[in-house]
Amino acid sequence: MDAMLTGIGTGLSTVAQPINLLMVMVGCFAGTFIGMLPGLGPISAIALMIPITYGFDPASGMILMAGVYYGAIFGGSTSSILINAPGVAGTVATSFDGYPLARQGHAGKALAIAAYASFSGGTIAAIFLLLAAPALASVALSFQSSDYFALMVLGLTAVAAFAGRGNFLKAMMMTVLGLMLSTIGSDPADGMPRFTFGRIDLLDGISFLLLAMATFALSEAIMTVLKREKIADSAKAAAKGHIGSLKLSRAEVKEIAPSIGRSSILGFFIGVLPGAGATIASFLAYGMERNVASSEKKKLFGKGSIRGLAAPETANNAAASGSFVPLLTLGIPGSGTTAVMLGALISYGVNPGPQLFVDRPEVFWSVIISMYIGNIVLLILNLPLIPYIARLLTIPSHLLVPLVLFFSLIGVYLVSFNTFDLYMMVAVAGLALILRLFDYPMAPMILGFILGDMMETNLRRALQINDGSLSFLWERPITLAIMLLTVVIVVLPLVGYFRERRALVRAGEGG
Amino acid sequence: MTKDRIGALFFLVLSLAYGLEAQQIRLLPFATGEAFTPRTMPTALAIVGGVIAFLMLVLPAKDRPKKVGEGAFAGWGGFAWVKVLALGVLMAVYAYLLTRAGFIVATSLFLLGGFLVLGERRWPVLLGASVPVVVAFWFILSQLLGIYLTPGSWWVAFGGGG
Structure with a gap:
């Protein structure tokens, strides 16, 4: 307990430094702005921030990232509510009831509920995280x-x-592709070149930043051009629209309070699970809330229920905090977003994992505390400023897209000062674009890429300790338990698939 | 052929090529007899990738009764491919010019080109949204943050700076 209090003290004193407070605010603003842009999500937002934070102290860098993460989720909620265009998948459920509320003239109220719910979800989850x-x-x-x-x-x-x-195999394939890409460059143990095709530029491997920028920021921006999506028109509507009062009545607060409590707990634990995250948490919370609602209240879901808005908003923020648990304690990111953060941490020279807690307590604790501060910033500063931030989005998309492309390219160039990286980015972004059109998810690839090196190193070490035998997989109880869990996760979707197939065959025979 | 099958085939070929290339990785003389060599992980990945791609090929994800033509690869005709290709070329040209024409010239041209490709035709907007932005960014990077940005080899060759 003493250690924890000391840690909280360390975290507070780190976050309270003026530069770090500034980082939280800048992060929240930048994140909100980027998250509002339909098509650009938190991964792009964080990736775009990495080059800026290279020279920073790791704690300041991570504080900025955490702010960007929250801001991006909040920004996504804002565009979900105002213009029914979720910037990120995690806020799709928010639009179910948020947009109808906005159309009924209660946009201000909907935004306020989203902000309060996010704040409460984030706060409760930050305590769990602590x-x-x-x-x-x-x-x-x-x-x-x-x-x-x-x-x-x-x-x-x-x-x-x-x-x-239906996406299990595609996501697995992308994970393997990420792992394959991570093997490019010198082998971590012997230093032998692998898949470099004689190019010196590839000896160090592909930079994680290059991959994240090309597959997210670049390809997402290009996708809006390809699909002729107009960022500006919808944003104009938001900027011109009257958002109405931000106040909630006492009865409304009373109605959403239990939903917030339930969804915070659900969201946090979903967030902790590797692979699940804000999106799943928000949909589950929405579903749960609809199930527990009285039949009268149930009818309101989808038509502007304040509970239907509060639940997913709470859960996605709580899950965002929860996803930091495996990242900070095991060094294993549970989602695409935390994978990008892990990449950032490694580039700062910080090795996340249990040792982080011992070696760099100021980073560990300041990230946790900054999450809380980030939530406060969102509530106090961002909410009243939303109409103005939305106005920034009236920059037409044909001006915005080249700027996003420029920031992505120069962000990578400023780290390596190698133009080969830029050519490679264009090629990777092109491939990512095509894979996106074929419905292949990008996040598993980033996760595979980031974990590839660590996975190989740990496997090699485990094999060396075991004289080259794979017996550690079943002889060590912890390893065995984790592997069994993995088998269950692989087998379940396959069982579902075969069951569905059999039912279809039967239905076909019957009719 | 469905979109899913085309993707599966691509990954099957990729896994095969990756696996073959993995066998070409040179090993240190003493490493050949070891349990774990630089080839181990890539070989395992090629096998796993091949198996997944094969499963995708034989187990189509949407295996339900289909209407005629549903799920077939119909192409992406309605998309703005020309603009996207133009942006791709523009980015490659930017990479080429960056160290040769220098940051300010190359970036200004890139932004101008990008705005033009995406349909902006008003010259005050074209120039106003590119050159001042680039100069301001250059000032922040090189003067405030002290990051060295190459003036461009072409200008240096002419004996000037940029």
């Missing part, structure tokens, strides 16, 4: 390389399993 992370970190200190290897296999499989019906 309690869970150090405990898990101390348990994780006893983990060996075989356990880590098993955990990474579990994390990668879970991401694919949560990718949605």
Whole structure:
């Protein structure tokens, strides 16, 4: 307990430094702005921020990232509510009731509910995180390389399993592609070149930033051009629209309070699970809230129910906090967004994992505390400023897209000062665009890419300790338990698939 | 052929090529007898990738009774392919010009080109949204943050700066 209080003190004193407070605010604003743009999500927002934070202290960098993450989710909610165009998948459920509320002239109220729900969800989850992370970190200190290897296999499989019906194999394929890309460059142990095709530029491998920027920021921006999506028109409507009062009545607060409580807990635990995240949490919370509502209230869902808005908003923020648990304690990101953050941490020279808690307590605690501060900033500063931030979006998309492309390209160039990286980005973005059109998800690839190196290192170490035998997979109880869980995750979707297929065959025979 | 099958075939070929290339990785003399070599992980990945791609090929994801033509690859005719291709070329040209024409010239041309490709035709907007933005960004990077940006080899060759 003492250690925790000391940690909180360390975190508070780090976050309270003026530069770090500024980081939270800048992060929240930038995140809100980028998250509002339909098509650009938190991964793009964070990736765009990485080059800016390279020279920063790791704690300041991570604080900025956490702010951007929250801001992007909030920004996504704002565009969901105002213009029914969720910037990110995690806020799709928000539009179900948020947009009808806005159309009824209660946009201000809907935004306020979203902000209060996000704040409450984030706050409750930050408290859980405060309690869970150090405990898990101390348990994780006893983990060996075989356990880590098993955990990474579990994390990668879970991401694919949560990718949605029919997408399991596609997500698995993308994970493998990410792992394959991570093997390009010098081999981590012997330094032998692999898949470099004689090019010196590839000896260091593909930079994570290049891959994240090309597959997210670049390809998402190009996708809006390809699909002729107009960012500006919808944003204009938001900027001109009267958002109405931001106040909630006492009865309304009373109505949403239990929903917020339930959804916070659900969201946090969903967020902790590797692979699940804000999107799944928000849909589950929405579904749960509709199930527990009285039949009279149930009718309002989808037509402007304030509970239907509060639940997913709470859950997606709580899940965002929850997803930091595996990142901070095990060094294993549970989602595409936290994978990008892991990449950022590694580039700062910080190795996340249980040792982070021991070696760099100021980073560990300041990230946790900054999440809370980020939520406060969103509530106090962003909410009243939303109409003005929305006005910034009236920059037409034909001016905005080239700027996003420029920031992505120059962001990568400023780190490597190698134009080869820029050619490679264009090629990777083109491939990513085509894969997106074929409905292949990008997040599992980033996760695979980031975990690839660590996975190989841990597998090698485990094999060396075991004289080259794979017996550690079943002889070590922790490893075995994690591997069994992985098998369950792989088998379940396949069983579902075959069951569905059999039912279809029967239906075909019957009719 | 459905979209899913085309994707599966692509990944099957990719996994095969990756697996073959993995066998070409050079090993240190003493490494050949070890349990884990630089080839181990790539070989395992090629196998896993091949199996997944094969499963995708034989187990189409949307295996339900289809209407005629549903799920077939119909192309993406309605998309703005020309603009996207033009942006791709523009980015490659930007990469080429960046170290040769220098940051300010190359970036201004890139933004101008991007705005033009996406349909902006008003010259005050074209110039106003590119050159001042680039100069301001250059000022922040090179003067405030002290990041060295090459003036451009062409100008240096002419004996000037940029």
